[in-house]
Amino acid sequence: MASTAHPSFPQRPYSSTLHGKLPDRPANAFGGSSHPAGRDAARADRERAQRENKEPEVLPITDDQKEEINEAFxxxxxxxxxxxxxxxxxxxxxxxxxxxxxxxxxxLLTQHGVPPLPSTTTPPPAALPSQAATRQQIALANANNPNSNEPVPPGRLTLTLPSFQAIAAKLISERDPRDEIMRAFALFDVDEKGMIVLDDLRRVARELGEGLEDEELVAMIEEFDLEGKGGVGREEFLGICMS
Structure with missing residues (x-):
């Protein structure tokens, strides 16, 4: 942890659901809708309908992480x-x-995805659609699709923002804190020298709008440069962040 004598390192601001029964299909010599493919399609429809009706659970994460997830989406x-x-x-x-x-x-798409919207659908101009609006759009898409009783291939499924938030939050919560710290280290050490030197601190301070003098930046490095090599290495940086 940085001492009180010097400022700390700058931180990076860092399905288909049909509200009615499926269209009737003519029976054939092999049993019509009782065919295994038909049962699989119906089951896939039910599962996606359940996903649409249930708000996905988002694990606890920081506000900065929530903002980062929303920005990525x-x-x-x-x-x-x-x-x-x-x-x-x-x-x-x-x-x-x-x-x-x-x-x-x-x-992940198979577990959380929903069928794509029809190409003729115009997305709302402002706010993200509500869960109810999303369900209506999916129902409309399937109603206009003669093959809607067939499961959509995983590669064609899409994710809504709530589903993406739930997936990303789970991945973040399961990530090793050391991985996150090494990501932060890489933001300083952009040319992969293996350590953070004065020029790196100058650049990051400038990007973050921090008005730090060179004397202050040099003092940061000297405080944590345990080997006197003129920079802060990965293990030293890890120790700073984990302490």
């Missing part, structure tokens, strides 16, 4: 339809520090 909702698809979801998580494999992304 807004930034990568490229078509501004208040949904993110597979590709937008992947890069939004990567921006938060989570580079998940394709299989895990698809698994």
């Amino acid at each position: 807004s930034l990568f909702d490229l078509d501004k339809d208040h949904r993110i698809d597979y590709h937008e979801f992947k890069v939004a998580l990567k921006a938060l520090g989570f580079d998940l494999p394709k299989s895990e992304i698809l698994s």
Whole structure:
């Protein structure tokens, strides 16, 4: 922990749901709607309807982390339809520090995703849609889709903001604090020298609008540079943040 004699390091401001029965399908020689594929589709519809009707649980995180999650969703909702698809979801998580494999992304979409909105739907101009409005949009999308009784492939499912918040909050809460600290270290050590030197502190102080003199920045480094190498290494930085 930084001593009271010197200022501390600058910190980074850091489904389908149908409100009625499924359309009748003609019976065929193999049993019509009793076919396993039909049962799977109906089950998938019920599960997505339950997800739409239930507000996802968001684990406790800091206000800064909540803001970071919301910013990531807004930034990568490229078509501004208040949904993110597979590709937008992947890069939004990567921006938060989570580079998940394709299989895990698809698994999360299968658990939390909802069918995409129809291409003719115009997103609301201002506030994000409520859960009720979202359910209505999904019901309309399925009503206009003759194949709505078939499950949507995971890669075509989308996420609403509440679902993205729940997923990101869970990932953040499960992250090793050391990983978060090393992410912060990388924001200082942008050229990957392995330590934070005076030029790094100058740059970060300037970006954060901190009016710190060189004497103050040098004092910070000298206080925590236990080996006298002219900078603060990873382990020293970790010790500062964990103490």
